[in-house]
Amino acid sequence: MNExxxxxxxxSRYCFPIGEKELVIRLRTAKEDEETEVFLIHACKYDFQxxxxxxxxxxxxxxxxxxxYEIKLQLEDVRLAYIFRIEKNGKIYYFSxxxxxxxxxxxxGFYNFFQMPYINKNDLLPTVDWMKDAVFYQxxxxxxxMGxxxxxxxxxxxxxNDKPLAKSFAGGDLRxxxxxxxxxxxxxxxxxYLTPIFLSVSNHKYDIISYMQIDPQFGTEEDLExxxxxxHGNGIRIVLDAVFNHCSMETEQFQDVLAKGKKSEYYDWFLIDGDYPDTEKINYECFAACNYMPKLNTANEQVQEFLVRIAVHWVKEYDIDGWRLDVSDEISHEFWRTFRKAVKTAKPEAVIIGENWHDAYPYLMGDQYDSIMNYAFTKACLDYxxxxxxxxRQMAWKxxxxxxxxxxxxxxxxxxxxDSHDTHRFFTEVGKNKDKLLAALALEMIFIGAPCIYYGTEICLEGGYDPDSRRCFNWEESSWxxxxxxxxxxxxxxxxxxxxADGDIRVADRERMLLVERSLPGKKLRLLINMTEETQTEHMxxxxxxxxxxxxxxRCETPASATVERWGFAVIEMEE
Incomplete structure (x- = not known):
């Protein structure tokens, strides 16, 4: 055994409850130990002997x-003790x-077994049920x-229909x-999922002047309502963009600090090296290197109260269904814990989605976000x-x-x-190949999680990097x-x-095709994707x-086989 x-x-992610009496347990082993049987030895920790x-x-x-290796346990007693028994080549090992x-x-065993001492209800990360079968549109x-x-x-x-520049305004709005x-x-x-809609001088609105006012370019509070x-009447949820890492230098708070320096009541709302902020030398922390977006000090309790009040206001007063959190990985864990409690109290089914481009496990343990924008999925799709x-095979591994x-x-x-407003358009990245675009969308729809279609994907909107990724939607239907x-x-x-919505997932490769299965007892869907240059056939x-x-x-030529040509995909309902 490769110890x-x-x-x-x-x-942890290797042992976690998914219900008040249901637990998932995982064990990681080396790939070369493939011919291995693993058993979980378990009992109430007081009965383990x-x-x-x-x-x-x-x-x-x-x-x-x-x-x-994985197992889902239905428990009668949630005070669990366990070890692993591993059988390989006729030998037995134990892992504790x-x-x-x-x-x-x-x-x-009470000295060295693994344990889940107790499943406390308030430690569970509940799934926002509507997310399980949601289809987002950014x-x-x-x-x-423009309405x-x-x-x-x-x-x-x-x-x-012109190509946008960094400071272009086209006129789109809430109406x-x-x-x-x-x-x-x-x-x-x-x-x-709407990019920011609050008062700002930019077209993207990520430099917010007032969080309590809809930008007049986009409409009014009545338009949002x-x-x-x-x-909601059409079964569609609304998630807004929360820009809480930074704000516009035009906010009243930063302007007050510019005028009064350390004498301003808002001085500690920002992170400044000196008595006054210097917008030329940039002696204050900001988003990236943008002096016009000063970073908010989210360790400051007044800042926390200010931002949480904003988040709860739009949830309670306008019934929005959640927040996407901009630059969320540069904000303190403490703030997000406070934020989560307040938002979930206001609306338990509101979703909280962080903008973390990398492994975000420390934020996703049940006390901060519900999930993130899955750019790891984006990168895998670009590579494949x-x-x-x-x-x-490599895609399945990834x-x-x-x-x-x-x-x-x-x-x-x-x-x-x-793709998103922050990336190249996926259709352009696949060389404007509609077959590859459809295959990628098929994976997005079948994969576990909520797919998000960037506006215009359905009409094959092209575009490079920002600002070219933010072209206008062409509403001339004859071009679709x-x-x-x-x-x-x-x-x-x-x-x-x-x-x-509720099925398990299996990802593997078959006949040089990517295979993704979603299954429940008695029900199974199979997705086959062929990114090779040759036609492939899958025999059930x-x-x-x-x-x-x-x-x-x-095509399915017989019920027992499926043929997928190059760059094609097939979604098959399997017989059980």
Whole structure:
């Protein structure tokens, strides 16, 4: 046995409750120890000496280096003690807090067994139920649609279909989203994520002057109220963007500090090296190197109270359904714990999604965010679909490795995206290949978590890096690919299936194709994606067949086989 590869940590991503009496336990082993059987030896910690049970574990996930054995236990007594029994090549090993041993003294197990001492209800991370089958649609508000033609349009400085520059204003607004709700609903969208809508001098609004005022370019509080009401009436949630790491230098608080320096009551709201902030020398902390976005001191209790009051206001008064948190990994854990308690008290089903581009496990243990924008998924999709840096097996390894970063509940609430306002457009990245775009969307829809479609993806909107990734939506329907649009709708429609909402996931490779399965007892969906240059055929297990639910460049020639041409995909309902 490769002892160096073995890993188990109690009360962590390797041992966590998913219900008041249900526990997930994982054990990591080396890939070369593939021919290994693993059993969990477990009992109430007060009965471990005499009333132990043995339960077989299975390999739930595999990546390049490791296999991850997993088991879900239904407990009668939540005071659990356990060790692992490992059988390989006719030999038996035990794995406990003492590591790998060839024998184990069960009579003195209370010294070194692993344990989940107690499952306390308030330590559970509940899943926001509507996230499990949600389909998000991200809208960069200024570029989606202008609905209010009576507003002051003097700020608009570009034609609608021109390529935007960093300081371009096109005129999109909240009324434009209201007017296009039918399009959004027909696309199968169940949640909108809007980039910031509060008072700001920029087109993106990430430098907020007033958090309590809708920017007049976008509309009014009444417009937001109407959007939320109509969206809810159509089964669509609304998530807003919270920019709490930094603000605009035009805020009244920073302006007061500019005028009064250390004598300002707001001096400690910011992080300043000197008596006065110097906007030329930038002697204060800010977002990136942007002097016009001073960083807020979220360790300051007054700042915490100010920001939490804002977050709760828009939830309670306008019934929004959650917050996406901008630059969330640069803000203190303490603040996010305070933020979570306040938001969840106001609306328990409100979702909290952080903008963390990397492994965010310290924020995702149940006391801060529900999930993050899953840029690890984005990068894997770019490497597989756009760049060809990963084959099917390597892609399966990468996706499994990413899943093992988090608790199951977090994986079910992840915001999985192919692109956003901060990245190149995915359609451009795949060389404007519609087949590859559809295959990537199929993975996004079948994968565990909530898919997020960036506005315009359904019409193959192109674009490079910011600001080119923020082009205007082309509403000239004659330019749309109607066939592709229908396939996108067929894919979003799959999200209503129970295997997607509540099913387990398995990611592997088969016949040089990526295979993703979602399953419940008696129900199973299988996704096959072929990114090779040759047609591939998948032969089902003996006695099993399947029905093609949707696909592109794919067919089921018999119930027992599926053929997928290059760059195609097939979603198959499996016979049980």
């Amino acid at each position: 160096y590869a073995m890993l188990h940590i109690p009360d 005499e009333k132990r049970e043995s339960s077989a574990m299975h390999v739930g996930y595999s990546d390049r280096l490791y296999n991850y 807090e003492d590591g790998i041993t060839e024998t184990y003294n069960f009579k003195e 809208i960069f508000v200024d570029r989606f649609f 209010d033609i009576r507003k002051n349009r003097g700020y608009i400085n570009m034609e609608w 434009g989203i209201i007017e296009k709700l039918d399009h959004i609903k027909e696309l199968g969208i169940t949640a909108l 109407e959007l939320v009401r109509l969206a 679909f756009a760049r060809g840096d990963l084959d099917a 996706l499994n490795s990413n899943l093992m970063r988090n608790l199951e509940q977090v994986n079910r609430m992840m915001l999985n995206l192919l 690919d109607a066939g592709l649009m229908e396939k996108v709708k067929a894919l979003t429609g799959l999200r209503k299936r129970p295997e997607i 297990e003996e006695g099993k067949g399947g029905r093609l639910l949707c696909g592109n460049r794919a």
